[in-house]
Amino acid sequence: MIIREAADIRPSEITPQAAYVNRRQLIAGAAALSLGAAGPQAASANTLAAEKSPLSTDEAPTSREYVTTYNNYYEFGTDKGDPAQNAHTLTTQRWSVKVDGLVAKPTTFALEDFVKPYALEQRVYRHRCVEGWSMVIPWVGFPLAEVIKRAEPLGSAKFVAFETLVRPSEMPGQHGLFQVLAWPYVEGLRLDEAMHPLTILAVGVYDETLPNQNGAPLRLVVPWKYGFKGIKSIVRISLVEEAPLNTWQAQNSSEYGFYSNVNPEVDHPRWSQKTERRIGDGLLAKRRPTLPFNGYGDQVASLYAGMDLRRYF
Amino acid sequence: MRVPRGLPQPPKILVYLVGFIPAIWWFELGLTDRLGADPMRTLEHALGLWALRFLLASLTITPLRQLTGINLLRYRRALGLLAFYYAVLHLTTYLVLDQGLDLDAIIADIVKRLYITIGMACFLILVPLALTSNNFAVRRLGGQAWANLHRYVYLAAILAALHFLLSVKSWPIEPVTYTLIVAVLLGYRLARSLLRRPRAAPAARPAARG
Numbered sequence: 001m002i003i004r005e006a007a008d009i010r011p012s013e014i015t016p017q018a019a020y021v022n023r024r025q026l027i028a029g030a031a032a033l034s035l036g037a038a039g040p041q042a043a044s045a046n047t048l049a050a051e052k053s054p055l056s057t058d059e060a061p062t063s064r065e066y067v068t069t070y071n072n073y074y075e076f077g078t079d080k081g082d083p084a085q086n087a088h089t090l091t092t093q094r095w096s097v098k099v100d101g102l103v104a105k106p107t108t109f110a111l112e113d114f115v116k117p118y119a120l121e122q123r124v125y126r127h128r129c130v131e132g133w134s135m136v137i138p139w140v141g142f143p144l145a146e147v148i149k150r151a152e153p154l155g156s157a158k159f160v161a162f163e164t165l166v167r168p169s170e171m172p173g174q175h176g177l178f179q180v181l182a183w184p185y186v187e188g189l190r191l192d193e194a195m196h197p198l199t200i201l202a203v204g205v206y207d208e209t210l211p212n213q214n215g216a217p218l219r220l221v222v223p224w225k226y227g228f229k230g231i232k233s234i235v236r237i238s239l240v241e242e243a244p245l246n247t248w249q250a251q252n253s254s255e256y257g258f259y260s261n262v263n264p265e266v267d268h269p270r271w272s273q274k275t276e277r278r279i280g281d282g283l284l285a286k287r288r289p290t291l292p293f294n295g296y297g298d299q300v301a302s303l304y305a306g307m308d309l310r311r312y313f
Numbered sequence: 314m315r316v317p318r319g320l321p322q323p324p325k326i327l328v329y330l331v332g333f334i335p336a337i338w339w340f341e342l343g344l345t346d347r348l349g350a351d352p353m354r355t356l357e358h359a360l361g362l363w364a365l366r367f368l369l370a371s372l373t374i375t376p377l378r379q380l381t382g383i384n385l386l387r388y389r390r391a392l393g394l395l396a397f398y399y400a401v402l403h404l405t406t407y408l409v410l411d412q413g414l415d416l417d418a419i420i421a422d423i424v425k426r427l428y429i430t431i432g433m434a435c436f437l438i439l440v441p442l443a444l445t446s447n448n449f450a451v452r453r454l455g456g457q458a459w460a461n462l463h464r465y466v467y468l469a470a471i472l473a474a475l476h477f478l479l480s481v482k483s484w485p486i487e488p489v490t491y492t493l494i495v496a497v498l499l500g501y502r503l504a505r506s507l508l509r510r511p512r513a514a515p516a517a518r519p520a521a522r523g
Binding site: 066069070074078079080081131133178180181248267270271272274275277279280282283284286287 | 412
């Protein structure tokens with residue numbers, strides 16, 4: 001039997017503890033300065049300076065507590081409370097975002113470089129989940145259109161496809177016997193939807209970097225569509241020619257379509273979409289009527305002129 | 314229970330008292346605004362889940378006796394009735410707090426949404442079972458007719474599991490687990506009745522050996 005001896009002197013024996021503890025703090029401090037470095041702890045979320053956008057609703061935002069503890073993010077569990085419980089395992093440092101496909105300038109960015117060119121705006125948007133509940137959320141982000149313009153899409157580009165991180169070691173929903181969806185989570189928009197001024201990439205909420213459970217460090221927000229279109233923790237944005245499949249449509253195409261526009265006239269087989277429960281209204285609150293395109297019809301209905309929205313749901 | 318002689322058996326009323334603790338607990342949370350972001354949904358779900366749990370508990374009494382000899386038969390009625398009471402609370406929460414007694418919306422839900430159709434059917438099955446869960450009804454119907462009627466609890470358990478399973482997106486582990494428990498409890502009974510049948514016909518046995 002060979003008995004291997006440990007290296008005589010470990011680095012920890014040479015370097016005084018005070019020095020390496022200090023060094024870790026320095027690294028963490030530097031990381032916290034750069035955006036998207038909201039580490040495992042929510043405490044390390046940092047404040048973002050953002051201009052208030054005229055595209056915001058004047059409705060009162062849902063409390064920060066509910067916005068950050070009532071989430072659908074199946075990579076961290078299927079219960080609404082699971083993501084806030086489990087998502088601390090996700091490390092968002094050294095995040096990169098690939099912009100590729102039918103573009104003149106395909107690029108893989110470090111998150112900091114990806115975000116740097118854009119002025120952050122606060123967009124207070126209504127958020128309507130396909131399950132029949134809604135919130136009002138003060139996002140911080142920038143228009144997706146600007147990202148697409150910089151990449152210089154080719155004439156053949158008709159759609160935009162998005163992809164979430166796959167990292168089973170940090171996402172409990174992605175490992176084990178019982179996995180509820182096929183990973184990576186993918187989503188897509190038609191190019192004109194992606195270029196619409198209401199469509200943003202969010203990096204923060206409530207004036208701070210996104211908590212992991214809300215899709216840190218980078219997520220999509222399309223306020224006139226059901227919440228599941230807002231893909232989280234994005235690692236890839238591709239311009240493509242054909243309509244990309246989205247995860248929920250792939251899972252169950254009779255219940256979830258590509259467009260998924262909020263529409264009180266088209267019921268989901270399991271949920272009437274005519275009304276919604278506003279989170280925070282309380283136990284005895286009445287349901288509120290759901291508005292076509294989640295109340296953004298004036299701005300976006302023209303995108304779908306002439307389309308049968310029952311067929312293209 | 315095969316309790317050694319001299320040990321008092323816990324009174325049935327204790328099952329009811331303990332059984333209503335979850336309901337009191339959840340209503341208390343509701344009254345004090347501690348049900349979280351979506352309190353109606355949380356309450357509705359909790360009450361439905363307890364109805365299912367008590368239904369499953371009532372269905373474990375017989376296998377428990379047959380497999381281990383532990384006889385809790387005297388508590389079965391209480392468990393079944395608790396399941397019904399929780400189903401009433403669950404349904405009331407849906408009708409009043411969820412739908413605000415909007416009859417059009419409720420009817421549309423029942424007609425269009427399979428899991429609600431199934432849930433309603435399940436409840437309708439539980440009603441006659443609850444109404445006949447008393448000694449008077451057993452005497453009136455006669456043992457065999459009463460037993461035949463109460464076999465519908467198997468159907469109710471299947472519908473309850475389906476109701477849960479179809480109410481959620483994808484295949485989360487909780488409803489799948491409960492469905493598996495229903496499958497085991499009913500599968501056990503099916504297997505037992507199939508295995509016992511040949512014994513009831515002893516004439517067939519020598520032929521089988523030959």
